[in-house]
Amino acid sequence: MKLFNVMEDVKFKSNKPWEEIKNTEIKDIAYNSSKCEDEYIFVAIKGETVDGHKYCEDAYKRGCRVFILNDDISLGEDAIKLFVEDSRIALSKMSANYFGNPSKELKVIGVTGTKGKTTITNYISAVLNSSGLNTGVIGTNGTFYNGVSEKTVNTTPESYELHRIFRTMLDNGVQCVSMEVSSGGVMMNRVEDVDFDIAIFSNLSPDHIGPKEHPTFEHYLECKSRLFTLAKHGIINIDDEHAEKIIDKATCDVERFSIVKDSDVMAKNIEYSKEIDSLGVSFTCHTKNEDLNCYICSPGEFSIYNALAVIAVCRYLEIDQDIMIGSLKKAKVNGRVEVLPILPYATVIVDYAHNGVSLENILQTLKKYDHNRLICLFGSVGGRTEIRRKELGDVAARECDLCILTSDNPDFEDPMNVIRDIAKSFEGTGCEYIVEPDRRVAIEMAIEMAKEGDMIVFAGKGHETYQLIKGERIPFSEKEIAINAAKKLKEAAVII
Ligand SMILES: CC(=O)N[C@H]1[C@@H](OP(=O)(O)OP(=O)(O)OC[C@H]2O[C@@H](n3ccc(=O)[nH]c3=O)[C@H](O)[C@@H]2O)O[C@H](CO)[C@@H](O)[C@@H]1O[C@H](C)C(=O)N[C@@H](C)C(=O)N[C@H](CCC(=O)O)C(=O)O
Numbered sequence: 001m002k003l004f005n006v007m008e009d010v011k012f013k014s015n016k017p018w019e020e021i022k023n024t025e026i027k028d029i030a031y032n033s034s035k036c037e038d039e040y041i042f043v044a045i046k047g048e049t050v051d052g053h054k055y056c057e058d059a060y061k062r063g064c065r066v067f068i069l070n071d072d073i074s075l076g077e078d079a080i081k082l083f084v085e086d087s088r089i090a091l092s093k094m095s096a097n098y099f100g101n102p103s104k105e106l107k108v109i110g111v112t113g114t115k116g117k118t119t120i121t122n123y124i125s126a127v128l129n130s131s132g133l134n135t136g137v138i139g140t141n142g143t144f145y146n147g148v149s150e151k152t153v154n155t156t157p158e159s160y161e162l163h164r165i166f167r168t169m170l171d172n173g174v175q176c177v178s179m180e181v182s183s184g185g186v187m188m189n190r191v192e193d194v195d196f197d198i199a200i201f202s203n204l205s206p207d208h209i210g211p212k213e214h215p216t217f218e219h220y221l222e223c224k225s226r227l228f229t230l231a232k233h234g235i236i237n238i239d240d241e242h243a244e245k246i247i248d249k250a251t252c253d254v255e256r257f258s259i260v261k262d263s264d265v266m267a268k269n270i271e272y273s274k275e276i277d278s279l280g281v282s283f284t285c286h287t288k289n290e291d292l293n294c295y296i297c298s299p300g301e302f303s304i305y306n307a308l309a310v311i312a313v314c315r316y317l318e319i320d321q322d323i324m325i326g327s328l329k330k331a332k333v334n335g336r337v338e339v340l341p342i343l344p345y346a347t348v349i350v351d352y353a354h355n356g357v358s359l360e361n362i363l364q365t366l367k368k369y370d371h372n373r374l375i376c377l378f379g380s381v382g383g384r385t386e387i388r389r390k391e392l393g394d395v396a397a398r399e400c401d402l403c404i405l406t407s408d409n410p411d412f413e414d415p416m417n418v419i420r421d422i423a424k425s426f427e428g429t430g431c432e433y434i435v436e437p438d439r440r441v442a443i444e445m446a447i448e449m450a451k452e453g454d455m456i457v458f459a460g461k462g463h464e465t466y467q468l469i470k471g472e473r474i475p476f477s478e479k480e481i482a483i484n485a486a487k488k489l490k491e492a493a494v495i496i
């Protein structure tokens, strides 16, 4: 490909004459020097940890001769230096050009918000795939299309990866992509050149504020709002207190959903239902034209919000209503409020809640269903802020009857250190707690101690299949351990 085509619509200044730039052939783009080869363009990014300009020499030694730079650096005479204002913005445009702007040929649905992104994107893909629209997913759980999956480092991949994934999906017959748009992804200009058809806002609460993330809550909100200037159609939860600010910034047309306010898509007649292998909610979805009876097999009010967002997408894309209702009924997401039907007398749930807000949400939701004891098994990630530990501890001590404090990705920190921090929240509360730093033993203990009507939540790991210990991801499957523990009980004839 000609450098000229890759640089279309990118503003730059250069150390070389236009004729030379115009005719230069390039093979690919890299923003990590270790990926560079002959005829590659190296994009030097000033990162959060290091300055990519430091690696230009490494890229040069590997055969790279075209450099996208913010600052001048000394390189061989034959190096073509293209100076841009912001290399992440340039990388985004260049990647879209290099892969032939695949997002323009796909229907791209972006979901943003503090909570619900993974759930909503997966529900959308389940419903659209059932209706015959081949739909891929990009998010925290990885990339999925046509039964193929790929792990991703970030919830919203770097722009180069993103356009590469779009291209692969498009070449393999994918028509729609349902993707998570993290605020970090927006902040780092990863989605700047994605042609979004629909943008969804689920909710907003303080999160991702701190070093290397957002300096303030306003900045966090600003990044979430940006998505609604990149899309054609916005779908917004107006029950969230920040919705109006998002709507004010939006340049797309806006469709509103709600449980309490008059809106385009509304839930009424809400009823909670509990079976041994599922927790769900039924509701009437009210729109200007009709009332639809819907059910979603995930508990609580937040599941209704997630479902309303999906229904609004289906309305916009004119998806058959019966197909939509039928597949919403069955839609499940790996590790998100997932009920394991392993004990005939108690409800066992695996969930990804790993901060105070989401743990409070899931625990309060579960309390609305008939139950005996509410038991929560959880820990908190090592080497990070103590605030998260306190928030998790406070919520669990307030909402539960019994907690089992254990490890959750301790990494380089002693798990007992983290547990001691969490345990402080239980002092002077009526909530009992047990300490078991080995998460496997803790899970087995929880299964063994379950009594008739108990609800047991394993919080924090969700879809993860590892435990991060001293920088290494050690294979760890919470579900498998729980299933085997229940099987052992059965074999020992404790369960008849
Ligand atoms: C703090 C942060 O956001 N880091 C992200 C960022 O890395 P960075 O800019 O810090 O990279 P760096 O390590 O400083 O390196 C700078 C440059 O030097 C290059 N380099 C480095 C070493 C070398 O030998 N050669 C070389 O060329 C690097 O490739 C890079 O281009 O850019 C990378 C590529 O896009 C991301 O993978 C990386 O995400 C890290 C893993 C991360 O944890 N990010 C979090 C904060 C994040 O983005 N989370 C959101 C979800 C949370 C939310 O809702 O906001 C997400 O979308 O995942």
Ligand SMILES: Nc1ncnc2c1ncn2[C@@H]1O[C@H](COP(=O)(O)OP(=O)(O)OP(=O)(O)O)[C@@H](O)[C@H]1O
Pocket: 113, 114, 115, 116, 117, 118, 119, 120, 140, 180, 202, 203, 302, 303, 305, 306, 335, 336, 337, 351, 352, 353, 358, 361, 362
């Ligand atoms: N709409 C919602 N509002 C509040 N909480 C939710 C909502 N949907 C799901 N949750 C809760 O938050 C947890 C995380 O949900 P999900 O993974 O869908 O959100 P996310 O936005 O992708 O989160 P993260 O940024 O942590 O990956 C779920 O396991 C559930 O407990």
